[in-house]
Amino acid sequence: MNRREIIQHIRNNPKVSVLILGGGVNGIGVFRDLGLQGIDVLLVERADYCSGTSAASSRMVHGGLRYLENREFQLVRESVQERNWLLEFAPHAVQPQPSAIPFFHWFSGLLNAPLKFLSLLNRPAERGAIITKIGLYIYDAFTGTRGTIPRHKFLQRADARQQFPGINPKLLGIAIYYDAQMALAERICVEMILDTEKLCSKAHALNYVSLTGCQDNGIVLLDTLSGEKLFVQPKILINATGPWIxxxxxxxxxxxxxxxxxxxxxxxxxNSCLYNALNEYLLFFENSDGRYVMMCRLGECVLVGSTDIYCSQPDEAICTPEEEDYFLKMIQHIFPDITVKPEEIVFRFSGVRPLPTAKAKLTGQITRNHRIETIKPTSERIYPILNLVGGKWTTFRSFAEQVTNKTLDFLNLKRVVDSRTGSLGGGKDYPKSQQEINQWLTNLGRQTGVSEEILKTWFTRYGTRAAEFALFASGQVSDNPLQSLPEYSQAEIIFILRNEKVVHLDDFLLRRSLIAMEGKITNELIRELSKIFQTELGWDETGRMDEINRLFDLLEKKHNFTIE
Ligand SMILES: Cc1cc2nc3c(=O)[nH]c(=O)nc-3n(C[C@H](O)[C@H](O)[C@H](O)COP(=O)(O)OP(=O)(O)OC[C@H]3O[C@@H](n4cnc5c(N)ncnc54)[C@H](O)[C@@H]3O)c2cc1C
Structure with missing residues (x-):
């Protein structure tokens, strides 16, 4: 069903088993799992899918090495298992990420780590090589013997400096280990929505629909595009609104x-010097204040983050000049000879982790684990509210499994499908080797007439869904590269507009592609894209200008980004 049909369906049938508020990764994970069980479920998201905290992550799919220090062994084990699951079932979007921890001391942290472990240390402090090594042994043990990714190793100073020539010469060595990266996390979310709606005719999702309140044992929603109020009567309400819970x-x-x-x-x-210096590794290291930070390649650029500062106003979260300064100093600490000019910062983003309320003095000590808080039904409200508190991107499936199990209990139903089965989006029927990939591309090229060069690009972006893009493109009278950004084609954009629930320009630029993140937005691109959107989405000229202004406004306010 398209948006209009889903809304008509709600008007006719306000009763639904499960209503999920919030289309971040956790809400979408639950939507997917409930859809797999064939449950009638409606998910509403007040903005675009994956535009809240889930769009602000470091894009690491990781076990969470540093959580060992907080005694969160179970969380690390679960995260490592989920990382391995994602590598297997979303290979188009989640790739192994060689990672490296540079260290500058052998022994520091030997006292601090046990103190932290006993919750007796409430100030940040650097850890040395020995503590890192112990952590990595435990990490490897949780990775198991299936060989999804290699085990860690240590490089002494000479080898480390050979591998990372520009690195701070004070370094003593480097620990090399493996985690995973999801460069365009937002696409995984949209693909899960599309998969679920395809699989289960009773599962529907709407973006740009917000909660306004409750009445008559039901929930009042607002379609923010049309202004229409919608009334829904769920048996269970799932509050997956992250920091807005x-x-x-x-x-x-x-x-x-x-x-x-x-x-x-x-x-x-x-900055090409920084890009080359990273040498394909994600550097995960302690800044001088003892906080773990990271930098890694993201597309053709370098992603650097993150900070960890108490924040009670998630709508106000932006990257401040102080944070920017902090990042630039940390780059200098690791690569003293590399200077990043202000104009080389091409994008900024910020989000609020939905962590549980805690009394920890250090934000890093607050658990990254997840839990469900249930608000029981009352005589005025017949439905319970399940609140999803916490949770990492990496663990969305296992968290969703817990929530789904609880929901099934309430509904007196049994689980029929394990959510570990079935690939995500373009990970379906993914070729197993480079040779199989080449064969797959050649066959698709023969079938559709689309050039192998374009197919390769689409395969990298969309996995095996590239076949749908290619079939669509081959059915068009012509397909030309965009004039303002030739790495994208017109048919590619139109396919996304028709099939991926895009409403605004920013949905495409920030969440269906890496264009904004890589700093590739230009005036020419916006003008060209807005014309395609206008034709496809039926905007009039005033609507097109409004959309452009909305985009400028959002980029400036949320990302401190202005277009020349
Ligand atoms: C800086 C940072 C780095 C991180 N790095 C990583 C990492 O590398 N790896 C990792 O695994 N995890 C990471 N995380 C954690 C992870 O990103 C989050 O825990 C996760 O994305 C939370 O998802 P969520 O669905 O619970 O919340 P959200 O993504 O915030 O989703 C909640 C949604 O609810 C919507 N909403 C709010 N109010 C309403 C309403 N009234 N009606 C309808 N919808 C509403 C919002 O618009 C939002 O989209 C990081 C987090 C941050 C902030």
């Missing part, structure tokens, strides 16, 4: 205090 409960007349979020920012840098 307490605000939503307030609107429902059920005040809570579950979330004590922390803000984290990132910058994206276009």
């Amino acid at each position: 307490d605000d939503v409960n307030n609107s429902l007349g059920q005040p809570t205090n579950y979330i004590g979020g922390t803000k984290g920012s990132h910058i994206i840098i276009n």
